Amino acid sequence: MGTRSLKINVAGVTLGMKTGADDAEMQAITELVEEKVRAVAGKNGKATDHRVGLLAAMTIAGDLIEARRELDALREQVTERAQIALKLLDDAG
Secondary structure (H helix, E strand, C coil): CCCEEEEEEECCEEEEEEECCCHHHHHHHHHHHHHHHHHHHHHCCCCCHHHHHHHHHHHHHHHHHHHHHHHHHHHHHHHHHHHHHHHHHHHHC
16 A cells, blocks of 8 residues: 555544555554553643653553564574474484
8 A cells, every 4th residue: 555644633633644554554553542642641640742642652662662572582482493393304304
């Protein structure tokens, strides 16, 4: 799919953006951001919208970094197991 322009509403703010994501993916992204904004706003009742947005972004970035670490660990496990399987096949042959 090519890039398209669209408007989304996140936390009461309408944003114009260009994206290659389909509607379902944009809906999932919007819902995730809304969830993080609500969670941060609930813990920081007097924070400005700007601060809430930044805190939500930091939370999402932290989640992304943790997911990348987990993915790297899984890739390492797969590589190790594949090497073991290849060795077993070589030894059997």
